[in-house]
Amino acid sequence: MPTMRYCILQGPEGLQYVExxxxxxxxxxxxxxxxxxxxxxxxxxxxxxxxxxAAECSDLELLDPAASVTSGLDFLTRLERSFAAIREQTYPxxxxxxxIRALLAQLEQWYEEEYEA
Numbered sequence: 001m002p003t004m005r006y007c008i009l010q011g012p013e014g015l016q017y018v019e020x021x022x023x024x025x026x027x028x029x030x031x032x033x034x035x036x037x038x039x040x041x042x043x044x045x046x047x048x049x050x051x052x053x054a055a056e057c058s059d060l061e062l063l064d065p066a067a068s069v070t071s072g073l074d075f076l077t078r079l080e081r082s083f084a085a086i087r088e089q090t091y092p093x094x095x096x097x098x099x100i101r102a103l104l105a106q107l108e109q110w111y112e113e114e115y116e117a
Contacts, residue, residue, distance in 0.1 A: 002021055002022075002114055003021070003022040003058075004019050004020065004021060004022060005019075005020055005021075005022045005025035005056055005057065005058055006018065006019055006020070006025075006056065006057050006058075006059075006060040006069070007020060007025055007028050007029055007053060007055075007056050007072075008053075008054045008055040008056070008057065008060075009032070009051035009052065009053060009054060010051055010052050010054045011049065011050070011051030011052070012049050012051075015054070015067070016051055016070060016075075017060060017062065017067065017068070017069045017070065018069070018070050018071075018072055018075045019060075019069050019070070019071055019072060020072040020107075021072070021107070021110050022058070023110070024072065024103070024106060024107060024110065025056055025072075026056070027103050027106070028053075028072060028075075028076075028103065029053045029056060031099055031100065031103055032050060032051070032052070032053050033053065034096075034099065035050055035096060035099075035100075036050060036052065038091075038096055041091050042086065042088055042091050042093070043088065043089065043090050043091065044086045044087045044088040044089070045087070046085060046086055046087060047086055048079075048082040048083065048086075072107055073104075073107050073108065073111060076100065076103060076104040076107060077104065079100055080097070080100045080101060080104055083096060083097050083100055084097060
């Protein structure tokens with residue numbers, strides 16, 4: 001069984017819990033930190049609100065019955081879609097999308113390899 005880590009994110013809707021392979025969790029945290037650094041430079045009117053990384057942990061026990069864990073693959077797919085929909089004219093958005101898509105591709109490959117094993 002693969003080792004997983006959890007990224008706890010604070011967003012407009014509250015806390016989100018994202019499950020990532022332990023080998024990739026730091027990449028999600030780093031990606032979100034980078035996106036927050038760059039998002040202020042975007043001038044489009046449809047820039048998504050990003051959650052902030054609050055913590056990473058190896059074990060997670062949710063006590064709130066309404067809380068749920070999102071897979072990293074689902075989270076990154078939604079993130080990619082939200083950034084692909086931005087109608088930016090002045091800032092080179094392609095570099096941010098490239099970073100999101102690179103991590104998404106790595107995660108897809110990881111899951112493929114895990115299912116084959």
